[in-house]
Amino acid sequence: MxxxxxxxxxxxxxxxxxxxxxxxxxxxxxxxxxxxxxxxxxxxxxxxxxxxxxxxxxxxxxxAAEDWHRLDDLVGDDCGFVACGQLQVAETEASLAVIAARIERLTAKGYTHERLIGPEEIRSLVPDIAPHCLGGAWVSTDGSADxxxxxxxxxxxxxxxxxxxxxxxxxxxxxxxxxxxxxxxxxxxxxxxxxxxxxxxxxxxxxxxxxxxxxxxIRTSMMVVTERAAARITPVVSSHGQKLSFKQTAQGTLLIGGGSQGKLAADRQSASVDVVALASSVKAAVRLFPSTGGVRIVRTWAGMEAMxxxxxxxxxxxxxxxxxxxxxxxxxxxxxxxxxxxxxxxxxxxxxxxxxxxxxxxxxxxxxxxxxx
Ligand SMILES: Cc1cc2nc3c(=O)[nH]c(=O)nc-3n(C[C@H](O)[C@H](O)[C@H](O)COP(=O)(O)OP(=O)(O)OC[C@H]3O[C@@H](n4cnc5c(N)ncnc54)[C@H](O)[C@@H]3O)c2cc1C
CATH class of the missing domain: 3.50.50.60 (FAD/NAD(P)-binding domain)
Incomplete structure (x- = not known):
């Protein structure tokens, strides 16, 4: 060949x-x-x-962000991309200060994609979020795909x-x-x-x-999918300083990830779920969205990639x-x-x-x- x-x-x-x-x-x-x-x-x-x-x-x-908004032109399918926005919340004053400083640096360099928002706007975007969130960064044109x-x-x-x-x-x-x-x-x-x-x-x-x-x-990031939940979460939500990324699919299931690491096999060919590490991501998710507390986990996995x-x-x-x-x-x-x-x-x-x-x-x-x- x-x-x-x-x-x-x-x-x-x-x-x-x-x-x-x-x-x-x-x-x-x-x-x-x-x-x-x-x-x-x-x-x-x-x-x-x-x-x-x-x-x-x-x-x-x-x-790439521009490409995602017209992926149909590139590959004949939108790949399930939804511009539901990405929100990074600050659960502490220290996190809020780091986010605010980052957005200030971006603005100074002429970037306008991230916007600092306050607690009221966060609650209008995700009404079910816990009251302790102090503010965060918001990109309305980000999202997720299939x-x-x-x-x-x-x-x-x-x-x-x-x-x-x-x-x-x-x-x-x-x-x-x-x-x-x-x-x-x-x-x-x-x-x-x-x-x-x-x-x-x-x-x-x-x-x-x-x-x-x-x-x-090698990174061995883990993911969790739950049964369908009543929560109403439209954007992808992460929490500054926490290994947490959280979204609700169109079917209502919750997808929880954010970088908690699984176990790499000795031959480096596969990775398995570390339930203890995964529990900390799940706890962080429930802290952010208390209404998801009783929702059952349906499936977990760990993926592998170079870091x-x-x-x-x-x-x-x-x-x-x-x-x-x-x-x-x-x-x-x-x-x-x-x-x-x-x-x-x-x-x-x-x-x-x-x-x-x-x-x-x-x-x-x-x-x-x-x-x-
Ligand atoms: C759990 C998890 C969650 C993630 N979440 C996000 C996210 O929300 N947003 C985001 O932007 N990114 C995310 N990522 C990262 C993103 O998925 C990866 O960066 C991306 O998929 C990497 O693609 P790739 O083609 O480089 O690697 P891969 O998809 O791993 O492809 C590499 C391929 O090379 C093949 N290969 C290796 N060696 C050989 C060989 N000798 N001969 C032939 N084939 C070989 C492998 O079999 C493999 O299929 C996540 C990753 C994981 C694991």
């Missing part, structure tokens, strides 16, 4: 990049060891959030554009020969000019195979080997970035450049030599 580009990893970032490249006339193979969306992209809470982003991600995140619809839409749009998606295709070795990559896979050899490393929690292994050893940790020390992704050309582009380490907030990162990767591969400043995403900051030094 032969293509211009081999993308390793059929999560949303791999699929999004493949779609954008194929639409520019590049031949693309996506190699996915399980099935498209099997890992972080299928386990995600699917919050579409510019709120509280690290400023270095804002250019990508604000571009991750499985998104996976299907990006996958189908890619196939339509000519992307070859090889599922149950584990890449086990990479070798550079006469200016091309030769990949050894469980479905046979693949030759490509360029490789995109979008392997999520296994990106360090792909980087090592390619001769550019990079380092990342960097600064929680900022690694995106860009390898500085060590030619024809290798990295895109991993989204550290628990990569879902929202899917449309813009896909475009960026296509810009890099097809034109060799991007209008985004990639200095904060430089792979050299996670190079193993650098960490060891």
């Amino acid at each position: 032969k293509a211009d580009v081999l993308i390793i990893g059929g999560g949303l970032h791999g699929l999004s990049a493949a779609l954008q490249m194929a639409r520019r006339g590049v031949s693309v193979i996506v190699a996915e060891r399980h099935f498209a969306g099997r890992h972080a992209s299928g386990a995600t809470a699917a919050g579409v959030r510019t709120l509280g982003r690290d400023p270095v991600e804002l250019s990508l995140s604000l571009e 991750p499985h619809r998104a996976i299907r839409a990006f996958r189908d749009a890619g196939l339509k554009a000519g992307v070859q998606i090889l599922e149950e295709c584990l890449v086990t070795a990479l070798e550079r020969r006469s200016g091309n990559w030769q990949a050894t896979t469980s479905r046979g050899p693949i030759e490509a000019k360029t490789i995109v490393n979008a392997a999520g929690a296994w990106s360090d292994q792909v980087a090592l195979m390619a001769g550019d050893p990079l380092r990342h940790a 960097t020390d600064d929680h900022v992704p690694v995106i860009g050309f390898s500085h060590v080997v030619e024809g290798l582009v990295h895109a991993f380490g989204f550290s628990g907030h990569g879902f929202q970035l899917v449309p813009s990162v896909g475009r960026l990767l296509a810009d890099l591969v097809c034109e060799g450049k991007t209008h985004h400043d990639l200095s904060a995403f430089d792979p050299r900051r996670v190079a193993i030599e650098k960490v060891a030094a």
Whole structure:
């Protein structure tokens, strides 16, 4: 098998990049060891959030926010995106001060997407919220989507554009020969000019195979789904300083996440739920919405993805080997970035450049030599 580009990893970032490249006339193979969306992209809470982003991600995140509002044009489906808003509440004076300072810094830099709101406005947005919330940050154009619809839409749009998606295709070795990559896979050899490393929690292994050893940790964020609840919660709600993100689906079930970590298996291939850690997220949710106290939990899970020390992704050309582009380490907030990162990767591969400043995403900051030094 032969293509211009081999993308390793059929999560949303791999699929999004493949779609954008194929639409520019590049031949693309996506190699996915399980099935498209099997890992972080299928386990995600699917919050579409510019709120509280690290400023270095804002250019990508604000571009992606525009994409989410017209995703139908990109993939022929709105992916269940609803602009229900994202609200970050402050439960203490200290949290309120941190939020207010952040919004002041954003405003000074000319950003207007986050707005500081008071307790009355919070109660008008979420009438069931506990009375101790002092204020918060509000982005009305943020929201959430349906991750499985998104996976299907990006996958189908890619196939339509000519992307070859090889599922149950584990890449086990990479070798550079006469200016091309030769990949050894469980479905046979693949030759490509360029490789995109979008392997999520296994990106360090792909980087090592390619001769550019990079380092990342693995996040194992957990989620809870409850039975249908009477609560009336329209926006996605998080609480500053707490591992809590909370939303109510259209069916009435509650989806609780926010970064509580599960247990990583010793072989780094799977993660399981840590009930004790999860209980703290659930308690935080009930503290914020007391009316949800008796609601029963129906399902829990833990997803896996790569996490960097600064929680900022690694995106860009390898500085060590030619024809290798990295895109991993989204550290628990990569879902929202899917449309813009896909475009960026296509810009890099097809034109060799991007209008985004990639200095904060430089792979050299996670190079193993650098960490060891
Ligand atoms: C529980 C949870 C909640 C989250 N909530 C949010 C949220 O609300 N908002 C937000 O913006 N983000 C959220 N995220 C983060 C977001 O889901 C991820 O950043 C995003 O899905 C990462 O996509 P990806 O394509 O990089 O990785 P993945 O979807 O993990 O895809 C990587 C793929 O690479 C494959 N692979 C690895 N090695 C190989 C190999 N050698 N050969 C072939 N294939 C290989 C894997 O099988 C995997 O399918 C959450 C994540 C989790 C886990």
